[in-house]
Each structure stands twice: as structure tokens, then as C-alpha cells.
Amino acid sequence: MIDSYLVRSLKRVHDQAAETLKMKEPTSSETIADRFNQILEEFQEEYPENERLHKIEGVEGTTASITRMHSVETANEDLREIKLRTEQIADLFDIDVADFEQVDEATEMRPIVIQQNTDVNQETEVSQSIEYTQIIDQVDQAMLDNEEAEELKELIREFQNEIEDANTDESRLRDLVGRAKQYGAGIGTQVGVKLTMAGLQAGYDLIP
Numbered sequence: 001m002i003d004s005y006l007v008r009s010l011k012r013v014h015d016q017a018a019e020t021l022k023m024k025e026p027t028s029s030e031t032i033a034d035r036f037n038q039i040l041e042e043f044q045e046e047y048p049e050n051e052r053l054h055k056i057e058g059v060e061g062t063t064a065s066i067t068r069m070h071s072v073e074t075a076n077e078d079l080r081e082i083k084l085r086t087e088q089i090a091d092l093f094d095i096d097v098a099d100f101e102q103v104d105e106a107t108e109m110r111p112i113v114i115q116q117n118t119d120v121n122q123e124t125e126v127s128q129s130i131e132y133t134q135i136i137d138q139v140d141q142a143m144l145d146n147e148e149a150e151e152l153k154e155l156i157r158e159f160q161n162e163i164e165d166a167n168t169d170e171s172r173l174r175d176l177v178g179r180a181k182q183y184g185a186g187i188g189t190q191v192g193v194k195l196t197m198a199g200l201q202a203g204y205d206l207i208p
């Protein structure tokens with residue numbers, strides 16, 4: 001399993017380079033280049049046998065200035081190169097570049113839109129079914145080994161069963177959310193947030 005810290009750090013550098021490229025005003029690439037070089041070195045130290053990884057080189061970085069407009073394009077070229085090289089590293093470890101989106105503790109559960117049904121109970125049941133299925137699908141797409149993925153999916157099923165039980169134990173719901181948050185690769189936080197939101201929808205305040 002790939003170190004989740006390295007994956008998060010790589011994602012963060014990729015996102016910073018991509019976002020900085022969108023800026024219209026002159027910008028420097030030195031800081032992001034330094035961060036990329038550091039995470040590249042950490043990857044290479046962690047995986048010394050990966051020859052392709054060790055062929056990827058660092059980026060020097062450029063201080064851009066409005067008085068030297070050529071330096072702006074040089075800095076932008078640095079950022080494009082950093083973005084490309086982070087994606088090359090991701091490819092080497094089968095990391096889905098589509099996962100390189102901002103995900104943190106402030107992540108909110110996306111609303112689930114379903115076709116309106118005149119039977120309110122049936123609509124609620126369908127909505128919850130879709131919700132938990134989507135969370136489990138997200139776990140399947142995360143960078144977890146098979147054993148961890150199955151454990152996390154089982155926690156989600158236990159949460160669903162508990163919240164739908166006639167005598168729901170709120171303390172057990174809290175425990176399941178806490179255990180889910182302990183999983184790495186960014187997925188633990190996402191699942192924890194979504195289960196908390198599902199609890200709120202059902203009338204249980206699971207926010208720590």
C-alpha cells in the first residue's frame with residue numbers, strides 16, 4: 001500500500017501548481033518547486049528500486065517579475081512541468097489523477113437528487129439506499145488495499161443497519177464514525193463526514 005502521507009502531499013503539490021497556473025497576475029514558481037522537489041525526494045527514498053521514479057528530476061523554480069515578463073512565462077512553464085511530473089508519479093503507482101481534487105475535513109456530502117415520489121416513506125428509503133451505495137462505491141475507488149476496503153465497507157453497512165434499527169444506539173453510531181475516520185488515503189475523512197451527515201438527516205447529532 002502506498003504511504004497515504006505521500007499521496008496527500010503529491011496531490012497538494014499538483015493542486016497548488018494547477019491553481020497557480022489559473023492566476024492572471026505574475027507569479028513565482030519557487031515555493032511550489034521546492035515542495036515538489038521535497039516530495040519527489042521522499043518518494044524516491046521510500047521506493048529506491050523504482051527506476052522510472054528515479055529518472056524524474058526536480059524543478060528549479062523561477063522568481064517572476066512584472067518588470068521581466070519573460071520570467072512570468074518561465075515560472076508558468078515550471079508550474080506546467082511540476083503538474084506533469086506529479087501526474088507521472090501518480091501513473092507509476094496507479095494513482096487515479098481524477099482523485100486529485102481538494103478533499104479535506106471541510107468536505108461536505110454532495111446532495112443526492114432522486115426522482116420525486118408521492119410515497120414519502122418509499123422516497124426516503126430509496127434516497128438512503130442510493131446514499132450508502134454511493135459511499136461504498138467511493139471506498140472501492142479509493143487507494144486502500146482489499147482488506148482495508150472490505151473493513152471500511154463493513155463499517156458503513158453496520159452504520160446503515162444501526163441507524164435503520166428501531167432502537168438505534170447513538171453512541172454506537174458515533175463509534176462507527178470515529179473508526180471510519182481512522183482509515184487513510186483521504187477516504188476515512190470523507191466517509192466519516194458522509195456518515196455524520198446521514199446521521200443528521202436521520203435526526204442524530206454525531207458531530208464531535
